[in-house]
Structures are given as C-alpha cells and as structure tokens.
Amino acid sequence: MTxxxxxxxxxxxxxxxxxxxRAINPATNAPLEPAYAGGDEQHVEQACALAWAAxxxxxETPLADRATLLETIATHIEALGDELVERACAETGLPRARIEGERGRTCGQLRAFARTVxxxxxxxxxxxxxxxxRLPLPRADLRQRHIALGPVAVFGASNFPLAFSVAGGDTASALAAGCPVIVKAHNAHPGTSELVGRAxxxxxxxxxxxxxxxxxxYGAGNEVGIALVSDPRIKAVGFTGSRSGGIALCQAAQARPEPIPVYAEMSSINPVYLFPAALETRCEALAEGFVASLTQGAGQFCTNPGLVIALQGAALDHFIQSASERLSRCPSQTMLTPGIFSAYETGVKALAQHANIAAKGMPATGPNLGQAHLFVTQAEAFLNNEQLQAEVFGAASLVVACRDVEHMRQVSEHLEGQLTATLQMDDSDLPQARALLPVLERKAGRLLVNGWPTGVEVCDAMVHGGPFPATSDARSTSVGTAAILRFLRPVCYQDFPDALLPAALQHDNPLRLRRLLDGQREA
Amino acid sequence: MTxxxxxxxxxxxxxxxxxxxRAINPATNAPLEPAYAGGDEQHVEQACALAWAAxxxxxETPLADRATLLETIATHIEALGDELVERACAETGLPRARIEGERGRTCGQLRAFARTVxxxxxxxxxxxxxxxxRLPLPRADLRQRHIALGPVAVFGASNFPLAFSVAGGDTASALAAGCPVIVKAHNAHPGTSELVGRAxxxxxxxxxxxxxxxxxxYGAGNEVGIALVSDPRIKAVGFTGSRSGGIALCQAAQARPEPIPVYAEMSSINPVYLFPAALETRCEALAEGFVASLTQGAGQFCTNPGLVIALQGAALDHFIQSASERLSRCPSQTMLTPGIFSAYETGVKALAQHANIAAKGMPATGPNLGQAHLFVTQAEAFLNNEQLQAEVFGAASLVVACRDVEHMRQVSEHLEGQLTATLQMDDSDLPQARALLPVLERKAGRLLVNGWPTGVEVCDAMVHGGPFPATSDARSTSVGTAAILRFLRPVCYQDFPDALLPAALQHDNPLRLRRLLDGQREA
Known part of the structure; x- marks a missing residue:
C-alpha cells in the first residue's frame, strides 16, 4: 500500500x-515520506458531521455486529503485515520485536472488547x-440500560504507536461502547497512523x-485538536500524553457551552517501595529487576518506575550501588522523537540541580540517544521540593532515602496521584505494608506486590488510571475491558410498550442478559 | 429537642x-427562630480535617456495618416525630402530607442504599x-474492586427539605459508597437541617x-461553599439547585490544583410529546393529567412538565382549551421561599414577552403565592429564541405547536439536555414515537410513555440525570441505587498475598460476591 x-x-x-x-526516523533524524498536510476547521466540521450522522x-447496531467490527479491524491490521511493522519501527525507533508485540496486544485488545461487547x-x-x-402510589415499570455518549475524539499517544494510537485502547473501547471515533493522529507516527486508519x-x-x-x-498545531474538542457533536475525549496537553484539553472541554468528559492519561512517577526485609534478603535481585523495568523501551512508559522509596541504611546503600553498576552498563537507547529526547535531557538536568546523580547509562553519540539516570535524595529534600516529583519521561529514576517509617509515610502522603505503586516486600514486611496500604489506595490506580509496574495487562481487572495528575478522571481505566464504561450513560425507560423498548430491555430478555431484576441478579 | x-x-x-x-415561613413571611450564624473557612477546615481523619x-467498614449506619439514620429521623414534620412545614410552606411522604421516601431511600451496600x-x-x-509472558494475578473517592461535599436542595437535603439522596449514596459527608445546609430550611443533621x-x-x-x-453567602469545594480533602461534590449555582461549583472544582467531579442536578423543562392519536382519543384525560402534574407542589419539581410539544390543529386547540380551563381553577400555592417566588414571577414575565398566555391560575393575595401559567407558541418562535427554553421553576409551562412531524423533530433536536421526556401515545402513534426515540435518548435521562414526569421512584432502574444542563455529568443518576456509583473509583491489586488483600478480593471470596472471574460472571 502506498x-x-x-x-x-x-x-x-x-x-x-x-x-x-513529516515523520522523522529518530535513529537517524532523517525525514520520512510522505508529508501530511494538516487539516483545518472545515475538515473537523466534515468529520464531525459524518460521525453525528452515523x-x-x-x-444501536446489534452487539454481535459491533463485536464483528472490532474483530474485523484486528484482522485488517494483521493483514497489513510487514509494511506496518517496518513503518512503525522507522517512525519510532522502537525495535521490531517490540512493535510486533504491540501489534499483538492491539489486536488482542480489539478482540477482548469484542468479547466484552x-x-x-x-x-x-x-x-x-x-x-x-402498591400503596400509597403504584410503581411504574422502570428499565435502565446504558447507551453510547456520542462521537469521541481520540488523541493518540507517542509511545504506543499501535496500542494507544489510532486503533488503540481509547478507539477500541469507544467503538465497543457504540461511539463513532475521530482520531487526531500523533505527529510522531503519521504513516503508521495512516496504515492503521485505512485498515x-x-x-x-x-x-x-x-x-x-x-x-x-492530521494537524501540526492545535487547530484541529481544539476544533475537535470544541465541536458540539463530540461528546467525550480520550487522550494519552503530557500533563500540559491533557490539562489544555480538559480546559477546552470545560469551556464549551456543554462541557464534556475528558479521559486524559497524563503523568505518573510510579513509586516503588523497597521494604526492609525484602531489601535485606534480595537486594541484588531487586536492583536487577528495577534497572530492567526502568530502562525497558528507553523508559518511555507511563508506568516507568521513576521513584524508589526506602529506609536509609546499609541495605539501601547496597541497592543503590548495585543498581548503579547495572545502570552504568546500560547502552543509551533511541528515544521516540527529537522532542521527547530534548524534554528528557531538560528533565534530567533539572533533577540534577536538586538531587545527586548516583549513576548514568553508557554514553553514546548519535541522534536522540537517551542515557539512563539514577538520582538519590533525602526525604526532607523531596518533601520540600515539588520539582522532585515532576515526571521525567524516559529512563530516569530518583531514590528517596527515608529516616524512618513515619518519614516514608510522609513522603507517600506528599505524592501526587499515580498510575501505580509497587511494594517490594517479604513476609516480615507485611505489617509495614499494611500500614501504608490505605495511603497507596488513595494515591494510585494499581498496586503491585513484588513485581514491576511496566507491563500493563489487557484484562477485565486492570486499572490503568488513578487520581490527578495520573489521569483527569480517577473513576475510570484506560486499559482493560472496563475502559468501555467511560463512554456510556444510563437511560431509564418508564412504562414503555415492548414494541418500543430496545432489545436489551424487552420483557422476554431476547439478549439473555443477566439483569438486575427487582433487586436480584438473574442467574 | 431545642x-x-x-x-x-x-x-x-x-x-x-x-x-x-434565619428561616422564613413563606406562608406568612414571618422569620423563624433560631438564627443560624454562618460558618467561616476555619469551620470548613475543621470539618474537612475530621472527615479526612475518618x-x-x-x-473500610464492613458492608454490614455501613448498611447498619444507613438504617440507624433512618430510625433516628423517624424518631424525630412530629417536631421534624412541623418544622419542615413551617420552613417550606409545603403541606403536612407532602412532608410526611417525603420523610417516608427519605428513610426508604436510606434503607434501599443499605440493601445495595x-x-x-x-x-x-x-x-x-x-x-x-503463559507465553510469551506470564500473566500476574489481577484483582479489581471499587473504593470510595473521599470526603464529599453535599449541597441540599430547596425543594426537597428531606429527600434531597441533609440526609437525602446525595448524602445516602456517598455514605453508602464509604465517603464521609459534609453538608452545606440550604438556607431555606436551617431548622429542618439541624434536626436531621443531629439525627x-x-x-x-x-x-x-x-x-x-x-x-x-451553615453559611449565608458563598464563603463556606467555595471553601468546601476548594478544600483538597474534598474529593467530590453533590448539588441540586439552579443552573448558575451548579455551574459556579463546577468551575470552582475545575479550578482546583486537583480537579474533582461535581454532580450537579440543575435545570430541565421536561418536554411532553402529545402524539396525534393520543391527543385525538383522550384529550380531556391528557389535559387533566398534565395540569395535575404541572401544578403539583406549586410546580416546584425538577421534573415539572415545562414544555408540551404537539402538532398544531383542532386536537391541540382542544387540549389547550381544556388545560386552560382546568388551570384557571387551580388555586395559587405558597412557594418555598420569597426568593423562589420572586424568580418565578420574573421568569413568567420573561416568558410572557415571547409567548402568548393561554391561562393563569386563580389569583390570590398573600405572600409568595405562585400563580400557575400556561403559555403557547409556535415552533418557529421556539427555534429562534433560546429564552423560550429557559427553566422557569414553578407551575409554568409552554405549549409548542408544530406544523408537521419534521418540525417536531427540529424542536426536539433544538432542546438542551433534560432529566425526562414523556411520550403520550396510542398504538397508532408507534411509528412516530419510534422515529423520535433516538433524539430523545440523546436528550434525556428518563423517557416515559403515557405517564407524567413528576414522581421519581427510588429504585435500581431509576435515572434522575441527563445531558447538560440537566446535570453536569450525564454518566450518572442522583436518584436510585445506581447513585452510589458516582462516589467510587476502581483500584487494581496485582499479585497481592491474600493476607494483604481486602476481603472483597480474597481468594476464597469471604463476602460471597458474584465476581467476574476470568471473564465469566460467577453464579
């Protein structure tokens, strides 16, 4: 396909x-053909008119038909074959295996939503x-179902050119809910976007x-995005990207005559707690796992472990030393775009002004090569400096050494909202972990024990969400089948004749749904 | 109790x-003792500190304990006996039977949420x-539950001094979800609020x-309300009241460093469609039912039928004539407050500038007596004048005569979001009703056939909500047991040892919940 x-x-x-x-191959800084001339407000108008008409x-498509659409999209993406993989690799600098894996995840995600539908x-x-x-007043017949909110604007992410872009989680869940979708392609991978969009x-x-x-x-500036979010026919927004970008979309959505929900997944530093017994007994393994999670994909994950919290002392010193040795052997990796690379460099420089550098990855020459960084600071400094918890998108992490457990708690309470929080703990750490759990539940959408936050499973139980600024709406998840719930609203039908009821609500339950019938869940 | x-x-x-x-008896304009000196930011600080500590x-209270709290509140409200009824009647001008009914509804609502919990x-x-x-990567153990958002600020409504005030639907659903509640009492019924608050x-x-x-x-101005919504420990807001009040709270909530959800139930004119066959065959019955719904409780309901849409012609003329005769025999009724009465008078005068007065209720002298009004206009005028769809809170309604079915559809598409839309239809109206249904589903939270929108059942299937400006968040309902969902967010626990998992997620399912287990709903 051309x-x-x-x-x-x-x-x-x-x-x-x-x-x-024009896409740029970040490994070479070479521009890639073709150029994508940007759309304007008139194109937004056309797309919204079509979406509204649809x-x-x-x-109201039958559930089976909508599921088939999702599955057909998956099939058509797979049919793109190597052309898609090669273009995505060229546009992102990500290795082939990663793109192939992401394609599998994207298609699996579409099929998971088909099952959910x-x-x-x-x-x-x-x-x-x-x-x-009934006395004193009769009760009417009342039936509730959820319907789609309306056309949804989706803004693709830079770091998942497939799984969180044109046919990614936001698109899949909105289509599953019954919402037409208008995607504003991410400028970093327009060719990948076109291939998938045409599929x-x-x-x-x-x-x-x-x-x-x-x-x-497509659009180089803000014109298309703001016009989309401002159009009265758009009823919800899905976004994955920077905190400033997400907040700008939220403000545009709130400034409309009819405000609409924005699901923006923005900023998280994903604290990892190293509890004393775990740190004592498996320091080397923790250092190994941590550095692997931190540097995977040049650290360009929303769930990258950007913060390590532990009690100061010999065990933590040992961990820092071991992690530093491992980190210093990590080769620099090509980042997604020159802009992301430059923001990473700026972020690392800012951190270096307020924390000590424990280690750097291997130096390298060449375009957009992100060098991993490990920083160390004390809890007092962290508590007194908001800049220390600003997300640095890339393979940079900060170890916060705490004087005692109370200090650890203070640092935790001081955190902004997070996508994840990780507990590295042994059995004897259980009391400390249990004491901290209520704080972490308030702070994060997903809590892990003895794992690493990178790697987000697409399943029913996943929560990829969390309090602001992790997302703009903590009541939802953007990964996993529960993401469909973001694009729905309830409607109640009172005393409707069966002939006018949607199939889901008809008296003989033709869709065989497990209804909540007079207060009891049907088997 | 004093x-x-x-x-x-x-x-x-x-x-x-x-x-x-100071409360005012609207039937006499006499002030009622005692005076309630307003709180300040320091009081908000104290209340928020306590809520946060709790x-x-x-x-994490066991579900049974939380349910018991809700039931105990109901019992304590009932134990207030006549003192509550008399004070509520004095503060609102509402008749005794209405207040008694509302008390029953309030306590029933608390008990319904107890069952839901x-x-x-x-x-x-x-x-x-x-x-x-699993290959290529193993899957972790992932478990999701919902937890409470945090302390909730509730703003009581003027028109439901019990059912949508201190112990009303917002409070009951937030407490059910596990959220501490801080109520800002409505200035119209401070004594009723104190009695219920102490219960x-x-x-x-x-x-x-x-x-x-x-x-x-308590607070006379905005100080307490804005301080509450701005406090970082408040994580959601429930509000029932005016459009301007709701929008102000939404803006305050969005201006916070951490924005929070606001559930504001604001403004609705609740269109009623009179389809041709129904209008032809039961014109008198429709007029009777309409006037009864319109004038009930001086029209002071969110679901008051403020708009009637029908095809022009002899049948509609007959309906207008019959409704006018009935309306002109309706006595004026004491409205809730001098402020509401005065706003009603202003609203009626504004409508009279743009539409024809078909009928007025019986004139009367005395304080705060709202006189019912019926207006008539043509679809063209309605489509060209936004003021004609501004809510007038009270017993005023506007009939919009449409030239043809297409005109009816245009009027419907032109409507803002609504709490309800009502179809008065006979069997032969089914095709027309079916054609209009998609529009109405997009516009309203509850659709009724051959009923009247006043009277909102507290049950599982109820939706008291709808697109803006009916509410600030169409994804929810403020009446019925689904209202609990407003105050929750999902949290995922990955690879947690059983000892650290909340009971709802433990391996042997001690709460006997019907979990979604590996994609299948448990029986």
Missing amino acids: LTGKLLIGQQSISGHRDAI FDAYR RLGEWLDVRVDTAQPQ IARAVKHCGLPEGVFSLL | LTGKLLIGQQSISGHRDAI FDAYR RLGEWLDVRVDTAQPQ IARAVKHCGLPEGVFSLL
Missing part, C-alpha cells in the same frame, strides 16, 4: 491545506417491574457500517 | 461568627487469575463510627 499523506474522513481521502507533518445507527454486562440492565397495587476504514466498509463511524485527521 | 442554631462539626456544636441565616477507617455489586469485583505458564450525628455515634463521617455547616 501512503497517501491524506486525511481520512469517513471513506474519503482528502488533502489537507495547513502546515505539513451515531444513532451505530450505537457480546457479554453485554456493560449495558448494566436493571428492571423494576410495575407494582400497580479501520476498510473494516467499517466491510461490515456495511456508516462511514462516519471512523475518521482520521 | 434547636441550637449551631454548626455541627463531627459531634461538636459550634457557634458560627458570620452573618446569620475516611480511611470509614471506607450489603449486596456489594457496586464493588464490581473482577478477578483475573495468574497464568504463570445523623447520633446515628454515627450510636454505630461507634468516627465523628468525622458527618458534619453540617
């Missing part, structure tokens, strides 16, 4: 007029049957669905 | 220092068990729970 460099509005390829985006029909639990069907004889459009066509179910826009 | 005129911060009665609130313990479905427990042999405090004490689980504050 890349066209065009916007994709429904089934139409349309040339943009605005400043062009919405009522798409949200078919299961239908997200409809949350509740039926309270009429009680015409989606082909799947939409193959399934006989209205073309407005999916569009893909 | 009313003290004091704030209630945990178990302590504390005198305010700021300007005093939070971790309260949110015990059932535990709101925990949404999901378990994905470990797959250590809650006694129940908290009786159940041996930390005092910070509940506080009750």
Whole structure:
C-alpha cells in the first residue's frame, strides 16, 4: 500500500491545506515520506458531521455486529503485515520485536472488547417491574440500560504507536461502547497512523457500517485538536500524553457551552517501595529487576518506575550501588522523537540541580540517544521540593532515602496521584505494608506486590488510571475491558410498550442478559 | 429537642461568627427562630480535617456495618416525630402530607442504599487469575474492586427539605459508597437541617463510627461553599439547585490544583410529546393529567412538565382549551421561599414577552403565592429564541405547536439536555414515537410513555440525570441505587498475598460476591 499523506474522513481521502507533518526516523533524524498536510476547521466540521450522522445507527447496531467490527479491524491490521511493522519501527525507533508485540496486544485488545461487547454486562440492565397495587402510589415499570455518549475524539499517544494510537485502547473501547471515533493522529507516527486508519476504514466498509463511524485527521498545531474538542457533536475525549496537553484539553472541554468528559492519561512517577526485609534478603535481585523495568523501551512508559522509596541504611546503600553498576552498563537507547529526547535531557538536568546523580547509562553519540539516570535524595529534600516529583519521561529514576517509617509515610502522603505503586516486600514486611496500604489506595490506580509496574495487562481487572495528575478522571481505566464504561450513560425507560423498548430491555430478555431484576441478579 | 442554631462539626456544636441565616415561613413571611450564624473557612477546615481523619477507617467498614449506619439514620429521623414534620412545614410552606411522604421516601431511600451496600455489586469485583505458564509472558494475578473517592461535599436542595437535603439522596449514596459527608445546609430550611443533621450525628455515634463521617455547616453567602469545594480533602461534590449555582461549583472544582467531579442536578423543562392519536382519543384525560402534574407542589419539581410539544390543529386547540380551563381553577400555592417566588414571577414575565398566555391560575393575595401559567407558541418562535427554553421553576409551562412531524423533530433536536421526556401515545402513534426515540435518548435521562414526569421512584432502574444542563455529568443518576456509583473509583491489586488483600478480593471470596472471574460472571 502506498501512503497517501491524506486525511481520512469517513471513506474519503482528502488533502489537507495547513502546515505539513513529516515523520522523522529518530535513529537517524532523517525525514520520512510522505508529508501530511494538516487539516483545518472545515475538515473537523466534515468529520464531525459524518460521525453525528452515523451515531444513532451505530450505537444501536446489534452487539454481535459491533463485536464483528472490532474483530474485523484486528484482522485488517494483521493483514497489513510487514509494511506496518517496518513503518512503525522507522517512525519510532522502537525495535521490531517490540512493535510486533504491540501489534499483538492491539489486536488482542480489539478482540477482548469484542468479547466484552457480546457479554453485554456493560449495558448494566436493571428492571423494576410495575407494582400497580402498591400503596400509597403504584410503581411504574422502570428499565435502565446504558447507551453510547456520542462521537469521541481520540488523541493518540507517542509511545504506543499501535496500542494507544489510532486503533488503540481509547478507539477500541469507544467503538465497543457504540461511539463513532475521530482520531487526531500523533505527529510522531503519521504513516503508521495512516496504515492503521485505512485498515479501520476498510473494516467499517466491510461490515456495511456508516462511514462516519471512523475518521482520521492530521494537524501540526492545535487547530484541529481544539476544533475537535470544541465541536458540539463530540461528546467525550480520550487522550494519552503530557500533563500540559491533557490539562489544555480538559480546559477546552470545560469551556464549551456543554462541557464534556475528558479521559486524559497524563503523568505518573510510579513509586516503588523497597521494604526492609525484602531489601535485606534480595537486594541484588531487586536492583536487577528495577534497572530492567526502568530502562525497558528507553523508559518511555507511563508506568516507568521513576521513584524508589526506602529506609536509609546499609541495605539501601547496597541497592543503590548495585543498581548503579547495572545502570552504568546500560547502552543509551533511541528515544521516540527529537522532542521527547530534548524534554528528557531538560528533565534530567533539572533533577540534577536538586538531587545527586548516583549513576548514568553508557554514553553514546548519535541522534536522540537517551542515557539512563539514577538520582538519590533525602526525604526532607523531596518533601520540600515539588520539582522532585515532576515526571521525567524516559529512563530516569530518583531514590528517596527515608529516616524512618513515619518519614516514608510522609513522603507517600506528599505524592501526587499515580498510575501505580509497587511494594517490594517479604513476609516480615507485611505489617509495614499494611500500614501504608490505605495511603497507596488513595494515591494510585494499581498496586503491585513484588513485581514491576511496566507491563500493563489487557484484562477485565486492570486499572490503568488513578487520581490527578495520573489521569483527569480517577473513576475510570484506560486499559482493560472496563475502559468501555467511560463512554456510556444510563437511560431509564418508564412504562414503555415492548414494541418500543430496545432489545436489551424487552420483557422476554431476547439478549439473555443477566439483569438486575427487582433487586436480584438473574442467574 | 431545642434547636441550637449551631454548626455541627463531627459531634461538636459550634457557634458560627458570620452573618446569620434565619428561616422564613413563606406562608406568612414571618422569620423563624433560631438564627443560624454562618460558618467561616476555619469551620470548613475543621470539618474537612475530621472527615479526612475518618475516611480511611470509614471506607473500610464492613458492608454490614455501613448498611447498619444507613438504617440507624433512618430510625433516628423517624424518631424525630412530629417536631421534624412541623418544622419542615413551617420552613417550606409545603403541606403536612407532602412532608410526611417525603420523610417516608427519605428513610426508604436510606434503607434501599443499605440493601445495595450489603449486596456489594457496586464493588464490581473482577478477578483475573495468574497464568504463570503463559507465553510469551506470564500473566500476574489481577484483582479489581471499587473504593470510595473521599470526603464529599453535599449541597441540599430547596425543594426537597428531606429527600434531597441533609440526609437525602446525595448524602445516602456517598455514605453508602464509604465517603464521609459534609453538608452545606440550604438556607431555606436551617431548622429542618439541624434536626436531621443531629439525627445523623447520633446515628454515627450510636454505630461507634468516627465523628468525622458527618458534619453540617451553615453559611449565608458563598464563603463556606467555595471553601468546601476548594478544600483538597474534598474529593467530590453533590448539588441540586439552579443552573448558575451548579455551574459556579463546577468551575470552582475545575479550578482546583486537583480537579474533582461535581454532580450537579440543575435545570430541565421536561418536554411532553402529545402524539396525534393520543391527543385525538383522550384529550380531556391528557389535559387533566398534565395540569395535575404541572401544578403539583406549586410546580416546584425538577421534573415539572415545562414544555408540551404537539402538532398544531383542532386536537391541540382542544387540549389547550381544556388545560386552560382546568388551570384557571387551580388555586395559587405558597412557594418555598420569597426568593423562589420572586424568580418565578420574573421568569413568567420573561416568558410572557415571547409567548402568548393561554391561562393563569386563580389569583390570590398573600405572600409568595405562585400563580400557575400556561403559555403557547409556535415552533418557529421556539427555534429562534433560546429564552423560550429557559427553566422557569414553578407551575409554568409552554405549549409548542408544530406544523408537521419534521418540525417536531427540529424542536426536539433544538432542546438542551433534560432529566425526562414523556411520550403520550396510542398504538397508532408507534411509528412516530419510534422515529423520535433516538433524539430523545440523546436528550434525556428518563423517557416515559403515557405517564407524567413528576414522581421519581427510588429504585435500581431509576435515572434522575441527563445531558447538560440537566446535570453536569450525564454518566450518572442522583436518584436510585445506581447513585452510589458516582462516589467510587476502581483500584487494581496485582499479585497481592491474600493476607494483604481486602476481603472483597480474597481468594476464597469471604463476602460471597458474584465476581467476574476470568471473564465469566460467577453464579
């Protein structure tokens, strides 16, 4: 397939007029063809009009049909074959195995949402049957289901060119919920975006669905993004990216005449607690696991362990020493974009002004090579300097040495909201871990014992979310099947004749859903 | 019990220092003792400190204990006996039977949430068990439950001095979710608020729970409210009231360093559609039902039918004539407060500038007597004048005559978000109703056939919510047991030893919850 460099509005390829985006191979800084001229407000208008026209029909597609769309998208992405893998590698500097793995995850995610759609639990069907004889007043027949919010604007992430981009978790969960999707492609991987976007459009066509179910826009500046979030036909936003970007979208969404929800996954430093017994008995293993998690993928994960919290003393010194030795043997790695590399360099310099450098990865020459960094500071300094908990996106982490357990607790209470918090603990650490758990539950969306936060499973129980600024809405997850719940709202039908009820609510329960019927869950 | 005129911060009665609130009997305009001197930022600080101190313990109370608290509150409210009924009648001008009914609803609501808490479905427990042999990577053991968001600020409503005030739906659902509650009492019924607030405090004490689980504050201006919503320990807001009040709270919540969700139930005119066959065959019955719903409780309901949409013609003329005759025989009724009465008068005058008056209720002299009004306009006028869809809180309604079905659809698409939409239809109206249904699903939280929107059942299937400006968050309901979901967020526990897991997630499922286990719902 030849890349066209065009916007994709429904089934139409349309040339943009605005400043062009051009992908850069971060390993060489060489620009990649073609150029993607940006869209303007008129293109946003067209895409929103199509999405709005598709919405009522798409949200009422039978569950099986919607599941089939998700599965067909997966099949079409797989059918792109090597072209997709090669383009994604070239645009991101990520190794082939990583991109192949991410493709598997992306398609698996689409299929997981297909299963979730078919299961239908997200409809949350509740039926309270009429009680015409009730005194003092009869009760009406009341039936609730969830329906799609409306067309959703999705902003792809830089660090997951497949799994959190054009056909990523936000798109998959919004389509699963019955929402048409308009993606604003991330500027770092426009070619990957086009390949995947066209695969989606082909799947939409193959399934006989209205073309407005999916569009893909490009734009160099803020014009397209702000126009999208401001359009009255857009009813929710999914975003993965920087704190400043997420906050700007939240503000635009709140400034609308009709404010809308924004699900922005933004900033997290993912504290790792090394409890005393664990640190004492398996210091080397902890150092090994930590450095592997920190440096994986050049540290470019939302769940990268950017903070280590432990009691000061010989065991922690040993850990720092061991981690430092391992880190100093890590080769520098190509980061995703020149911009991300430069922000990493700036972030590392800022940290170095306030904390001590324990170790650096191997130096290297060449474009966009991120050198891992390990910093050390004391709890007092951490508590007195907000800059020490600013996310540095990349393989940089800060060890905070605490005088005592109370200090550890203070540091924990001082943390902003997080995606994850990790407890490295042995049995005898249980009392300390238990005492800290309530704080961590308040701070993070996912808590781990004796693992590492990188690696986010796509499953029913996953929570990839957490209090601000980890996300803009802690009531949800952006990974896992529960992500579908973000794009739904309840509607109640009172005394409807069966002929007018949606299938999910009809009296003889044709979809065989487990309804909450008069206060009892059906078997 | 003697009313003290004091704030209630945990178990302590504390005198305010700021300007005093004094209830007014709207039937006589006579002030009622005692005066309630307002709280200040220091009182907010105290209440938030107590709520925060109580939070971790309260949110982990066993489900049975939390249910018992809700039931004990109900018992203590009932034990207030006539004193509560008389004070509420005096403060609101509402008749005794209405207040007694509302007390029943309030206590029933508390008990419904107790059942919901015990059932535990709101925990949404999901378990994905470990797959250590999985290739290419093993799967960890992942378990999700929902936990309480944190202390919640509740702003009581004027029009439900019991059911949507101090111990109303917001308080009941937040306490059910495990959130401590701080109520800012509505200025219209401070004595009723004190009686109920002290009943809650006694129940908290009786159940041996930390005092910070509940506080009750008073304040004449915005100081207490804004301080509450701005306090970093407050994690969500429940509000029922005006559009401007709700929007102000949303803005304050968004301006925080950590924005928080606001559930504001604000403004709705609740369109009623009279379809041709229904209008033809039961015009008189429709007029009777409509006028009864419109004038009930002086029209002071969020779900009051403020808009009637129908095709122009003889049948609609007949309906307007019949409704007008009935309305003109309706006595004026005491409204809740001089402020609400005055706003109603202003709203009616504004409507009269843009629509024709079809009928007025019986004139009367005396304070705060709201006279019902029926207006008529054409669809063109409605489409061209936003003022015609501004809520007038009270017994005023506007009939919009449409030239044809397409016009009816245009009017519907032009509507802002609503709490309800009602279809009056016969069998032969089914095709028209079906064609309009997608629009109404997008516009409203509850759709009714052949009923009237006033009267909101507290049950599992109820949705008292809807798109902006009906509420600030269409993803939720403020009435019914699903309201508990507003105050929760998911947390995932990865590879936790059983000893550290909350009971809801432990391996042998001691709470006997129906978990989503490896993708299948347990029986």
